[in-house]
Each structure stands twice: as structure tokens, then as C-alpha cells.
Amino acid sequence: MTDKPLITKAARLSVAPMMDWTDRHCRYLHRLMSSETLLYTEMVTSPALVRGGALHLLDHDPAEHPVALQLGGSDPAELAEAARIGAGAGYDEINLNVGCPSDRVQSGTFGAVLMKQPDLVATCCAAMIEASPVEVTVKCRIGVDDQDPEAVLPDFLERVSDAGVTRFAIHARKAWLQGLSPKENRDIPPLDYPLVHRMKDRFPHLHLSINGGIQTLDEAQAHLDQGLDGVMIGRAAYHTPLDILGSADRRIYGRGTDRSGEAVVHAMLPYIAEHLESGGKLGQITRHMLGLFAGRAGARMWRRVLSEGAHKPGAGPDLVLEALSHVTAAQQEAGE
Template sequence: MERSEKTKTTSQLRARRVTVAPMMEWTDRFCRAFHRSLSRDTLLYTEMVASAAVIHGDRERLLGFRDLEHPLACQLGGSDPVELAEAARIVEDFGYDEVNINVGCPSDRVQSGRFGACLMREPGLVGECVAAMKDAVSIPVTVKCRIGVDDQDPEPALDAVADAVVAADVDALWVHARKAWLKGLSPKENRDIPPLDYDRVYRLKQRLPDLFIGINGGITDLDEAETHLARVDGVMLGRAAYHDPWVLARADTRFLGAQDDPAADRFAAVEAFRPFLHEELSKGVRANQVMRHMLGLFHGMPGARAWRRRLTVDAVKPGAGMEVLDAALREIACVDVETSDRLDKSAPLGQTSATRAAAR
């Protein structure tokens, strides 16, 4: 495949205003397809993929995706400029809209490969990696980092990384507004400890007004996103978008210039996802591989626990199929058939009360 000649466009920049963070073991292709039933325009990310794996491994398994997932960025982990440049070329050839370097993951496995958050200590190397990738591809090259690691002072630490990538002509810098502790804390603990410091990211934006700077860490809903967007260019939702994916459902019209949103309600989102799910199951994909990403869709609603139980317990059974989804939907529907955004048990699955009213 010949390399694309894509350049940054207004739509690509707009898509960066609200994004879903790359999350290991979560943002796989099934998750991303499900998120597309909630938002057409938010920028989605792959899980982090090691640059060496991209070069030497099963590329289709590691990088394969469907057109419906656009706009889509691939996050790479690595620290060798030559290797990252080659991996970036492969990513571009696969049709990704952006390639991102991970300078924020604190796991021991990542540190042993000399990439992730430990690169906060080597800003010059990060800049070299960006420069090599920019020379290799025409799609945007971006970086996701922390405000510092361990005993670093976040003021000079973040400035050093930012200045290095700006000098290399980076297209955007995403900052997880929390230090990474490389020793003594697990990656899970490091999601909440130490405290977030949004002001540090705001100060960086004030110092570098011409650089696209996005913020990540602890953002739970679109109201919080709007508050941040008054100070920075983009907001990256992480666990909130996974555990309560409905948070994405109004992002397109609220922030991304769309005339409408994909789903009128949660049931409509399920119905939009149904053809994808059916096709994947027909290929032999196990039901739980796909349905696990839907567990949080009815978060906070009556019947949500029963919905999760059905998808968790029944989807792992041998031969589980679409009937698991239908049974889970009925768990929500039977709670209150008079509520406007729930199913009437006598109506076809996916038909809302608004649809029924129009048919009367």
C-alpha cells in the first residue's frame, strides 16, 4: 500500500477536542466499534502497541480495524527513533488518522522496554523520536505524557518535554495531569495517586499558546470537559468513557460541530451496534469478547445491575449469542415500561416509547 498524503484538516483538529484515551485491555477494536454507536466524531485510540511488535509481529492482529472506527489514532510504545519511524510508516499504511507516542504509562513491563513514563526523564530522546516520525509520515504525530515522574519537579519536567517536542514539530501534546510514580505504586494505584494538577497543564498552555494541548485524568462528564476546554484545546476521557460510555453520546453535537448525535437513547445505541455484534459472532468471536465493553451502558439506571450480570455471566457460556443481549435488554425493560427511554416488553427490542407513540 502506498503511503497516504493526508495532512491535518479542520475536521481532524475538531475531532481532537474530545477523545477517548488509549487504555490497555480496554480500547480494542470491539470497544471502539461500540463507542462509534455513541459518537461518530470523537477521536478514538488503540491500545498501546510496541513499535517492535508492529514491525515484527502479526500486523493485522495488532493494527487491523474497520472503516467505521475513523477518526482513529494508533498509540505506539518505544524509544528508538528509527524503529518508531518504521512503525509509524506501517501505521500510516494501515490507514490510521494519527500516530501517538506513549510517554505516560508507568508499568514495570513498559519501563523495562525503556518507554512510557520513564521517557519523561529523557526529553531530548522524545524529541528525536517525534522528529524521526514526522520525517517518515504525513499523518499527525502526537505525544501523550505525564506532568513528571517520581521526584521530578513538574514545572521544569513538563516544560522540557514540551519544548523538545515543539522543536520537533509535534502536532499535539496530551498531558495526563498527574505524576507517574515508577516505584512503589501499581499502574492501578497510579490512576488515582498522586493528586491531579490541572493548573500545571493550564500553565503550559499559557506558555505555549500555539501548541495544541489536551488534558487527561479524572474527567468524568461533558460538563467537566467544557470547563477544561475553556483553558486547553482538547479533553481526553479515560475510565469515564469506558465505565459509563453514555457520556460520549452528546459529544458530537456539543463539541464537534455535528448536526445530530448517533443515538437518541441507550436502546438505539444497542440497536446500532447489533449488526456489528452479529457479524463478529458469526465469525466465531466469543460473545463476551465484544459484550464486555457494553457493561456500563446503562450505568446509574434501574436494572443496570441485572444488565451487567446477564452480559457477564451468560456471555461466557459456550455458544452464547445474540440471545444474551436480548435477555439483558429485557432486564432493563421490565423495570419500568412506562419510562420514555425504556422498552415496552411487548414491543420489538430497540423500539422506544417515542417510536411507539409515533406509530399509534
């Protein structure tokens, strides 16, 4: 486990938890690009761990550290047990989801709907903190539905921090629980970055990260320069990972050197081989690698070779090297 000062430093930049995307293979890939950035799991529900015994959801590679487990739930005792299990599995942080707007999440009374019940969130967090030897954090929205974020967000932060939470990641949009799909909730509600910055002014003792719509390291650095403690990037870190993570260690943390896509591919090959030897499928890993050369010469052929070939019988590291050869050839031709 990573100690608290180190993980707090890591939280200067983090990759957001994203359902169906930030699984263990994705996180391993991301870690090869950045040694420093804080990584998050997909959301794991506390009922799945505590009642369902789905401990396989906690599988991760030691190389992923620092890595945080995001939990979804609303029962304090159950979340406390899930936090204890997660900490025991080796995660460096336990994060409570108070931001996901999906119908499935609402039906379980967790996610963004909990913005309407800050006292319940506080009770859940207090129970989790008591049960977990590692830090408990919260990812939230600025409000939901017809709530006034100017009133709701500071009240939420005050109540939940009183329970012992000192680190929050704030998605700077409202969530509309009725009328918008989860995808629309990531795009349509307007971003309010200034509100999150005002929360840092109001609660200087809290570690606040901003999330939502941030596309580049330049944007991330601007938020840090304005006084926020951290920036959480989601889709851009997934779709253009090298642009975000490949130079993050140098630019955001002031240490290390930039990673090349070619080096990352070669570093993935032993991991891929081990996964295949254990009965896994190539596509489970390469689906996360499709954006590795986004915006670079050869990117289209890289995606095409992997997309068309990864699910064929016998597909393995040789296919990845074939895809890479197209990138190398295209970059040489382009003079990159």
C-alpha cells in the same frame, strides 16, 4: 484517512488509550455513540510490529474513524518504521506513549520513563514525522518521580515541539516509577490541572489536551472554556460511556443528536453477528457493553444477563436482546 484539520477538530474530545479496554470492539461501540470524538487504540509496541510482525494488532473497522494508533517504544528507527506501518494501515494519527508507568513498559525503556529523556523523545518524534504521512502526537505526564513538573514539563514540550510535534495530550499527574502500581499511578499522585492550563498560556501555538480524573462532560467543557484545545477522558468514558459519548456530539461539537442506549444496542447486533460468524466469541464484545446503562433502571440485570451468559455455548444476539428487555421493562416501570 481523516485529514489534519478534521482530526485536530476531533481531538476536542478523545477517549484515552487504555490497555485491555480500548480494543477494536470497544472502539466500534464508542463510535456508535459519538460520530465526532477521536478514539485511540490500546498501546501497541513498535517491537511487536517491526520485529514481531504482529500486524493483526492494527485491525480496525472503517467505521472507527477518526482513530489514532498509540505506539510504545524508544528506538527512533523502529518507531519510524512502526509509524509508517500504522499510517499505511489507515490510522489518522500516530501517538507516542510517554505516560504509561507499568514495569513492563519501563523494562522496554518507553512510557513514562521517557519523561527523563526529552531529547530521545524528540529524536523519536522527528524520525516518526519523517516516516509518517499522518500527524504524530505525544501523550505524556507532567513529570516522574522527584522531577519538578514546573521545570520539567515546559522543557519537555519545548524540546519535543521543536522536533515537529504540535499536539500533546497531558495526563495532569506525575508518575511514580517505583513504589506505585500502574493502577495507583492513575489515582494517588495529585492532579495539577492549573499547570496544564499554564502550559497553554506559555505555548499558545500548541494543541494541548488535558487528561486525568475527568468524569463528566461538564468538567470537560469547563477545561475547554478555560482555553484548552481538547480533553481526553479515560475510565469514565469506558464505565459510563453513554453519559460521556452519548451527548458528546451535541454538547462538545455542536452538531448531531444524543444517542440512546437502546439504539446503540440494536446498532451493535449486526456487528456482533458478523463477529460470531467469523469465529469470535460474544464475550469479547459484550464485556465492553456492561456499563452502557450505568445509573439507569435495569442496569444491574443488563450486566448480570451478559456477564453470566455471554460465555455459554451458542450465546449470541438473542442474549443481548434478552438483557435489553430487562432494561426496557425496568425503565417502563420507573417511568423513564
